[in-house]
Amino acid sequence: xxxxxxxxxxxxxxxxxxxxxxxxxxxxxxxxxxxxxxxxxxxxxxxxxxxxxxxxxxxxxxxxxxxxxxxxxxxxxxxxxxxxxxxxxxxxxxxxxxxxxxxxxxxxxxxxxxxxxxxxxxxxxxxxxxxxxxxxxxxxxxxxxxxxxxxxxxxxxxxxxxxxxxxxxxxxxxxxxxxxxxxxxxxxxxxxxxxxxxxxxxxxxxxxxxxxxxxxxxxxxxxxxxxxxxxxxxxxxxxxxxxxxxxxxxxxxxxxxxxxxxxxxxxxxxxxxxxxxxxxxxxxxxxxxxxxxxxxxxxxxxxxxxxxxxxxxxxxxxxxxxxxxxxxxx
Amino acid sequence: xxxxxxxxxxxxxxxxxxxxxxxxxxxxxxxxxxxxxxxxxxxxxxxxxxxxxxxxxxxxxxxxxxxxxxxxxxxxxxxxxxxxxxxxxxxxxxxxxxxxxxxxxxxxxxxxxxxxxxxxxxxxxxxxxxxxxxxxxxxxxxxxxxxxxxxxxxxxxxxxxxxxxxxxxxxxxxxxxxxxxxxxxxxxxxxxxxxxxxxxxxxxxxxxxxxxxxxxxxxxxxxxxxxxxxxxxxxxxxxxxxxxxxxxxxxxxxxxxxxxxxxxxxxxxxxxxxxxxxxxxxxxxxxxxxxxxxxxxxxxxxxxxxxxxxxxxxxxxxxxxxxxxxxxxx
Numbered sequence: 017x018x019x020x021x022x023x024x025x026x027x028x029x030x031x032x033x034x035x036x037x038x039x040x041x042x043x044x045x046x047x048x049x050x051x052x053x054x055x056x057x058x059x060x061x062x063x064x065x066x067x068x069x070x071x072x073x074x075x076x077x078x079x080x081x082x083x084x085x086x087x088x089x090x091x092x093x094x095x096x097x098x099x100x101x102x103x104x105x106x107x108x109x110x111x112x113x114x115x116x117x118x119x120x121x122x123x124x125x126x127x128x129x130x131x132x133x134x135x136x137x138x139x140x141x142x143x144x145x146x147x148x149x150x151x152x153x154x155x156x157x158x159x160x161x162x163x164x165x166x167x168x169x170x171x172x173x174x175x176x177x178x179x180x181x182x183x184x185x186x187x188x189x190x191x192x193x194x195x196x197x198x199x200x201x202x203x204x205x206x207x208x209x210x211x212x213x214x215x216x217x218x219x220x221x222x223x224x225x226x227x228x229x230x231x232x233x234x235x236x237x238x239x240x241x242x243x244x245x246x247x248x249x250x251x252x253x254x255x256x257x258x259x260x261x262x263x264x265x266x267x268x269x270x271x272x273x274x275x276x277x278x279x280x281x282x283x284x285x286x287x288x289x290x291x292x293x294x295x296x297x298x299x300x301x302x303x304x305x306x307x308x309x310x311x312x313x314x315x316x317x318x319x320x321x322x323x324x325x326x327x328x329x330x331x332x333x334x335x336x337x338x339x340x341x342x343x344x345x346x
Numbered sequence: 347x348x349x350x351x352x353x354x355x356x357x358x359x360x361x362x363x364x365x366x367x368x369x370x371x372x373x374x375x376x377x378x379x380x381x382x383x384x385x386x387x388x389x390x391x392x393x394x395x396x397x398x399x400x401x402x403x404x405x406x407x408x409x410x411x412x413x414x415x416x417x418x419x420x421x422x423x424x425x426x427x428x429x430x431x432x433x434x435x436x437x438x439x440x441x442x443x444x445x446x447x448x449x450x451x452x453x454x455x456x457x458x459x460x461x462x463x464x465x466x467x468x469x470x471x472x473x474x475x476x477x478x479x480x481x482x483x484x485x486x487x488x489x490x491x492x493x494x495x496x497x498x499x500x501x502x503x504x505x506x507x508x509x510x511x512x513x514x515x516x517x518x519x520x521x522x523x524x525x526x527x528x529x530x531x532x533x534x535x536x537x538x539x540x541x542x543x544x545x546x547x548x549x550x551x552x553x554x555x556x557x558x559x560x561x562x563x564x565x566x567x568x569x570x571x572x573x574x575x576x577x578x579x580x581x582x583x584x585x586x587x588x589x590x591x592x593x594x595x596x597x598x599x600x601x602x603x604x605x606x607x608x609x610x611x612x613x614x615x616x617x618x619x620x621x622x623x624x625x626x627x628x629x630x631x632x633x634x635x636x637x638x639x640x641x642x643x644x645x646x647x648x649x650x651x652x653x654x655x656x657x658x659x660x661x662x663x664x665x666x667x668x669x670x671x672x673x674x675x676x
Contacts, residue, residue, distance in 0.1 A: 159526060162534040196489060196576040204492040204573040227581035231588045243534040244574060246526040251557035251578060255585050258561045 017049050018328045021102040021111035024054035025080035026118020028314050031055070034117065035062035037320025042070030044321065048328055051111055053077050054098040077101040080118070083313060087121030091129060099123055103130035106306045113307035113327040115298060117315040123308065124160055124301060131306040134340050139164075140303030141172045141242070142310060143179060144249060146230070153230060154180055154237045155194075158299060159246035164206060169193070169239050170213040174342050175302040176237040177219040182333040183300075183326075184236075192225030192235035194244065200224065206241060214239070218342070298323025300330060302339065307331050347379050348658045351432040351441035354384035355410035356448020358644050361385070364447065365392035367650025372400030374651065378658055381441055383407050384428040407431040410448070413643060417451030421459060429453055433460035436636045443637035443657040445628060447645040453638065454490055454631060461636040464670050469494075470633030471502045471572070472640060473509060474579060476560070483560060484510055484567045485524075488629060489576035494536060499523070499569050500543040504672050505632040506567040507549040512663040513630075513656075514566075522555030522565035524574065530554065536571060544569070548672070628653030630660060632669065637661050 022038050024031045031054060038050045052059050052074045059074050077098035081090045091100060099118060103126045105111035116123045124140065133140060143156035156176050161168060173191050180189035193214055195203040200211045202224060214221045225235050227248065240248070297319055298309030307330045311323040330336075352368050354361045361384060368380045382389050382404045389404050407428040411420045421430060429448060433456045435441035446453045454470065463470060471487035486506050491498060503521050510519035523544055525533040530541045532554060544551045555565050557578065570578070627649055628639035637660045641653040660666075 162526065194577070196492065196573060196580075204571075207573075227577040228584035230581065231584055241534075243526060243537075244577060247524070247557040247574060247578065248581060250526075251560065251581065252585060254558035254561055255582060 017047060018331050019049040019051060019111045020324050020327055021051045021053055021105045021114045022324065023098045023102050023114070023116035023118055024052040024059050025077070025098040026116040027311065029316055030117065031058050031062050033316045034320050035059055036317035037324065038072055039066045039069045040317055040321040041324040042072055043068060045325060045328065046070050048324065050324060051075055051105060053102045054080065075101060075105065081122045083119050085119060085122065087119060087125045091122050091125040099126045103127050107131055112331045113309065115309045115311060115323045115327050117311035117313055117320065120159065120310055123310055127301065127304045127306060127308045131304055134303055134305050134336065137171055137303040137339065139168050140301050141175060142299050142301055143176055144299040148231055148233050151233055153233065153235060155245055155249065156239060156302065157242040157245050158249055159242045161242040164241040166206065166210040166213050169206070169210040169241065170217055173214050173219055173239045174217055175339050176239060178338045178342060179300060179302055179335060180236050182338045183330045183335050186236050188220050189236035190222045191219045191237040191239065192222050194238050194240035195224035195226065198224050198226065298326050300335070305336060307335060347377060348661050349379040349381060349441045350654050350657055351381045351383055351435045351444045352654065353428045353432050353444070353446035353448055354382040354389050355428040356446040357641065359646055360447065361388050361392050363646045364650055365389055366647035367654065368402055369396045369399045370647055370651040371654040372402055373398060375655060375658065376400050378654065380654060381405055381435060383432045384410065405431060405435065411452045413449050415449060415452065417449060417455045421452050421455040429456045433457050437461060442661045443639065445639045445641060445653045445657050447641035447643055447650065450489065450640055453640055457631065457634045457636060457638045461634055464633055464635050464666065467501055467633040467669065469498050470631050471505065472629050473506055473632055474629045478561055478563050481563055483563065483565060485575055485579065486569060486632065487572040487575050488579055489572045491572040494571040496536065496540040496543050499536070499540040499571065500547055503544050503549055503569045504547055505669050506569060508668045508672060509630060509632055509665060510566050512668045513660045513665050516566050518550050519566035520552045521549045521567040521569065522552050524568050524570035525554035525556065528554050528556065627656050635666060637665060
């Protein structure tokens, strides 16, 4: 049985949606044990709303780290924070993975303090599966490392490739380097110096990928520094929402449009869902010596459920072992 | 009379669309003189298609620089390239501004060789007016400088602010620094070190702006390095196109949707136009000692016409003088 420690207190909609997500996951994946970490009174109050639910033990944590707190400081000062307790469960062998929708930096700090880095990996990275019109693409780093060296991008590429292979079950994943031109001499100092490292890495490197190519599905894994990755990810979310708003506004003008939009409403809502972050699920923190998934701060139950499923798949797929092995051979 | 030197041979649709754009501009703005620079036979063949047109003298250039060529090399080797001749017209006082839809790097190189930099400006930047649901925002740099120092971002901020004020007629333009968090200590080394410089610059600095805020119109000018700017710009273009394609595909499914989409078609096309790059017009190269506008490589007549109008407005607004004056006071 795979045991997932869920930070029940993390995220904008915690604990209501985190607990609901755990309940949904326990119904859908009955062979998982989901450990709810946080304030027992609040968690149980939520749990009592549901009848049919699987094994959902509660582990008490008297503190929680807020979104705005300084990650490393908060993790050190709040010893009994839900995220510290969740990390301890993995450290002590009582859980196999951690899922949290809370403060990203705190999750990274707490798990690095307790579990450490995988040997050979200089900096862990956050990878996000980005929804495409056809399928998905794994982007990393999404913000853990704002200033990177070529060596870091090389390791991100290797870890992303291994995650795509072992957890997403993509055969020989195509790995690209995000850049402003296709040719190897294009880009900034970082991408120009990273190119030859990626070319010689044990991955299926397909070269530079321009930002306009991301959505076309030409790569399975795309590597960039965390500053760029975070900008692109947040921009994409806002642009999709903005386009939907333009549509809604423009299409509500005039009688004929109103008739038309009435007919199209169900489809428009389906599209909106397609563009929303609800289906993102979680983002693995690759390079941490343990399975750690970050769910979106705005995650609701469905996204929490997906992140729980993905973390279980990372345990089954032996993600940490695969990356450790790659580190050993360097 | 303001005289614009148009690189008639530059861009994917040259000379047909460049000449057409000049004809449209000459009809709409009869007090402009648009000088068509390039192959006279080809230009005249296009010109002969139009009856009502204003003053459109042709200046011969026997060579042109292709999109894929190495900018600086091509500019040096092809002395008689249309872009070199256009730059020479400004240098010799025979034209007041240059517009080109050709190779961006070559345009920058040719104008820097011939006209030089404005005194005090270390690196020129390309600024793009990005269309928003409500209004526009000026983003720079869009790719001229892939590795920047804080000093460069400071100068981009000052130049962008002056352009917004003197050419776009925005009173006290709000200038933001593109970053992955609002707080001044957020971001990578470049943005953290640039923040205090922008804070102390003679601009209305509103602090960091996250990528998800770009579209909300909270800033008039947003500053970033050229690597990031180019990635964001190209990504936005592709995402908007992709969303439109999803819409078209999804909305074409089923009888009710087909009926609905039939009613909405005129509005959908209006929205597509809103999201397209046709209306972008041109991007000023700020810091070059002359008025230089880059039109999109895919620019058609309408976009060329807009770029011509904008370059004339930059001449009227004394853009170069304003930036020179800012440089003097440093």
